[in-house]
Amino acid sequence: MIRILRQILRTGIVTGRSPQVDDPNIKVKGIGLEDSVKRYFRRSLTVREVDAGSCNGCELEIHAINNPVYDCERLGIHFTASPRFADILLVTGPVSANMEIALKRTYDSVPSPKIVIACGDCACNGGIFGETYASLGGIDKVIPVNVYIPGCPPTPADILNGFYKIFL
Amino acid sequence: MKRLAKALSAAFGADAKADGHREPVTFTVPVERFADAAKTLKESYAFLCAQWATDDTNSDRGYGIYACFRHGSEYIIVRASMSRDNPEFPSLVKHFVPAYRFERQIRSLMGVTPVGHPDERPWIKFEDWPEDSWPLRKSFDASKRMARHEGQYAWLGAEGEGVYEIPVGPVHAGIIEPGHFRFQAVGETIINLEERLGYVHKGIEKRFESMTWETAVKLAGRVSGDTTVAHSIAYCMALESMTHCHVPVRAQWQRALFLERERIANHIGDIGAICNDAAFAFMLYQCSRLKEAMLATNHRLFGHRFMMDKVIPGGVTVDIDVTAKKEILSELDFLDEDFNRLVRIYEESSSLEDRVRGTGILTSELARELCVVGVVARASGINVDCRVHNPFPPYDSIGIEAQVLIAGDVHARVWVRVVEIRASMSILRSILTKMPGGPIAVECSAPLPDTTGFAAVEGWRGEIIYWLQSGQIGQINRCMVRDPSSVNWLALEQAIKGNIVPDFPICNKSFNQSYSGHDL
Numbered sequence: 130m131i132r133i134l135r136q137i138l139r140t141g142i143v144t145g146r147s148p149q150v151d152d153p154n155i156k157v158k159g160i161g162l163e164d165s166v167k168r169y170f171r172r173s174l175t176v177r178e179v180d181a182g183s184c185n186g187c188e189l190e191i192h193a194i195n196n197p198v199y200d201c202e203r204l205g206i207h208f209t210a211s212p213r214f215a216d217i218l219l220v221t222g223p224v225s226a227n228m229e230i231a232l233k234r235t236y237d238s239v240p241s242p243k244i245v246i247a248c249g250d251c252a253c254n255g256g257i258f259g260e261t262y263a264s265l266g267g268i269d270k271v272i273p274v275n276v277y278i279p280g281c282p283p284t285p286a287d288i289l290n291g292f293y294k295i296f297l
Numbered sequence: 298m299k300r301l302a303k304a305l306s307a308a309f310g311a312d313a314k315a316d317g318h319r320e321p322v323t324f325t326v327p328v329e330r331f332a333d334a335a336k337t338l339k340e341s342y343a344f345l346c347a348q349w350a351t352d353d354t355n356s357d358r359g360y361g362i363y364a365c366f367r368h369g370s371e372y373i374i375v376r377a378s379m380s381r382d383n384p385e386f387p388s389l390v391k392h393f394v395p396a397y398r399f400e401r402q403i404r405s406l407m408g409v410t411p412v413g414h415p416d417e418r419p420w421i422k423f424e425d426w427p428e429d430s431w432p433l434r435k436s437f438d439a440s441k442r443m444a445r446h447e448g449q450y451a452w453l454g455a456e457g458e459g460v461y462e463i464p465v466g467p468v469h470a471g472i473i474e475p476g477h478f479r480f481q482a483v484g485e486t487i488i489n490l491e492e493r494l495g496y497v498h499k500g501i502e503k504r505f506e507s508m509t510w511e512t513a514v515k516l517a518g519r520v521s522g523d524t525t526v527a528h529s530i531a532y533c534m535a536l537e538s539m540t541h542c543h544v545p546v547r548a549q550w551q552r553a554l555f556l557e558r559e560r561i562a563n564h565i566g567d568i569g570a571i572c573n574d575a576a577f578a579f580m581l582y583q584c585s586r587l588k589e590a591m592l593a594t595n596h597r598l599f600g601h602r603f604m605m606d607k608v609i610p611g612g613v614t615v616d617i618d619v620t621a622k623k624e625i626l627s628e629l630d631f632l633d634e635d636f637n638r639l640v641r642i643y644e645e646s647s648s649l650e651d652r653v654r655g656t657g658i659l660t661s662e663l664a665r666e667l668c669v670v671g672v673v674a675r676a677s678g679i680n681v682d683c684r685v686h687n688p689f690p691p692y693d694s695i696g697i698e699a700q701v702l703i704a705g706d707v708h709a710r711v712w713v714r715v716v717e718i719r720a721s722m723s724i725l726r727s728i729l730t731k732m733p734g735g736p737i738a739v740e741c742s743a744p745l746p747d748t749t750g751f752a753a754v755e756g757w758r759g760e761i762i763y764w765l766q767s768g769q770i771g772q773i774n775r776c777m778v779r780d781p782s783s784v785n786w787l788a789l790e791q792a793i794k795g796n797i798v799p800d801f802p803i804c805n806k807s808f809n810q811s812y813s814g815h816d817l
Contacts, residue, residue, distance in 0.1 A: 133642055180497070186523070186605070188472055188473065188474065196586065197586050228467065231475065262500055263499050264500060
């Protein structure tokens with residue numbers, strides 16, 4: 130136990146210390162995002178993530194916005210297990226034919242008004258997987274999309290900035 | 298001649314024609330003796346690595362069925378031709394368990410029948426696809442969407458007093474790829490787990506066939522986003538083996554550097570996530586902090602957090618200068634120190650130990666039967682590591698050994714990772730101090746028509762295999778991708794038996810197989 134406490138003290142607070150978060154541009158937006166979440170979502174923006182056929186690259190970066198460096202919870206953003214609690218659907222992947230129905234059902238379970246963010250190049254337009262028998266070529270081919278976050282995969286800072294875009 | 302090749306030649310005589318020009322040696326056998334060949338190799342203690350089919354109807358050769366075997370450092374491919382009108386081959390399931398999924402996939406995607414296969418249900422292909430859609434056939438139009446049909450998947454069932462079923466997925470509770478798991482349980486105890494994968498099938502193997510050799514490396518880097526470096530290297534090495542391209546030594550060393558950085562980052566992330574599934578959140582945050590530090594350094598030095606598209610046919614795209622070298626070395630010191638402190642905490646936490654020891658045991662016998670690879674294999678007593686058995690420079694000269702444990706439980710899979718992280722750190726140090734100079738890339742020409750290429754690379758999950766075939770005008774005719782997940786997913790089903798339902802997440806995390814790499 131003593132070792133755990135010592136390690137916690139030694140580590141200190143690492144949030145926001147990454148050079149990528151220190152980018153003034155992003156920091157300004159980070160503050161804006163926090164205020165917006167407070168104002169429009171009563172301090173809590175609940176996100177359900179759906180992988181609709183991604184390569185797992187975007188998932189790693191979505192994990193990263195939950196890590197202590199980016200720590201999206203400090204901005205009021207947190208991830209939920211059930212789409213029924215979600216304000217936002219964060220969708221990755223080009224929508225594989227085999228995930229189409231599951232994605233639609235998840236979308237239907239989100240209470241209105243629904244906000245959908247397409248995260249990553251594949252989610253925006255199919256990316257390298259294109260439009261084939263197995264890949265439908267983007268989230269907006271299946272459900273309406275509000276915000277697009279390009280990148281392969283988008284960096285955690287890109288994803289946080291993407292959240293900000295819903296308030297613009 | 299090596300062991301497997303010798304055994305096959307001795308048993309088959311003139312029936313097995315070896316093509317010595319191809320690497321690894323490829324034997325052609327009559328299709329009716331395809332399973333006999335597997336049996337002969339099994340008796341020589343071979344493992345089945347991969348099995349796939351090709352559509353050669355454009356060159357009037359019907360269909361081809363291939364199986365790749367390994368014993369120690371020897372790889373061998375056995376192929377047979379099937380007629381265009383009646384493409385079928387004797388199933389290998391009786392001799393090799395992993396053929397169970399390979400052959401279901403071959404039947405579903407290529408429309409070739411494994412005779413004697415015990416399970417006729419499709420795999421990857423869903424019940425709502427049209428019956429006669431076989432995407433890997435050349436006659437299939439991949440650009441069109443398929444019409445949906447009514448259909449039902451025949452799940453395995455279990456009956457009896459107190460038996461109940463828990464369906465999970467495809468959309469899971471966390472930030473994770475989609476797949477469906479169906480548990481049959483009595484009380485808390487799982488009596489059977491059936492996996493249903495294929496949700497992230499994006500038609501990658503078919504997509505390869507519409508790309509050029511240079512652009513396809515980008516697709517290879519996106520087969521499984523967390524293993525982008527290893528997949529790119531495997532694709533490039535397979536291509537380079539076809540074109541006899543000599544990659545500069547410095548480029549090879551740099552590839553190894555990327556590969557080891559990828560291994561460390563993913564292993565550290567896994568250890569944190571496994572502990573988190575035992576409610577030890579402290580470890581998750583500490584480990585994700587270390588992982589984040591590595592990814593940020595990758596971004597700064599190489600321009601991409603996961604080093605995507607940094608490996609190309611003929612070499613690599615970024616060089617390491619003196620400042621980068623210094624930065625990596627000093628980062629290693631910091632990582633080393635912090636990581637060892639965390640490992641000590643892991644070792645001393647008795648409540649954690651209670652969850653990870655004796656949980657999700659994959660016995661050595663089962664692991665061998667299932668031909669598993671990578672971390673999973675090494676935690677269950679199987680000594681297999683491509684960096685040792687099938688090395689490319691600098692692994693051949695740097696002095697490295699496979700880290701093998703025998704317990705086969707969650708703890709063993711964690712500990713293999715711990716030891717490998719330490720080993721990778723020292724590999725990185727040696728690479729950085731001894732890296733030779735020279736160019737970082739050479740021109741890699743397109744391969745000649747009708748040739749094949751093969752490569753096996755140890756990614757952080759395990760052995761990745763690529764097999765490439767060029768067509769009659771030198772295009773990509775077939776690209777077979779075998780991610781470690783293609784074999785290891787079967788082992789999870791076996792390891793979970795008899796465990797309690799709440800232990801599934803921690804077992805699953807300790808395997809941490811790729812859905813995308815499996816579904817392709």
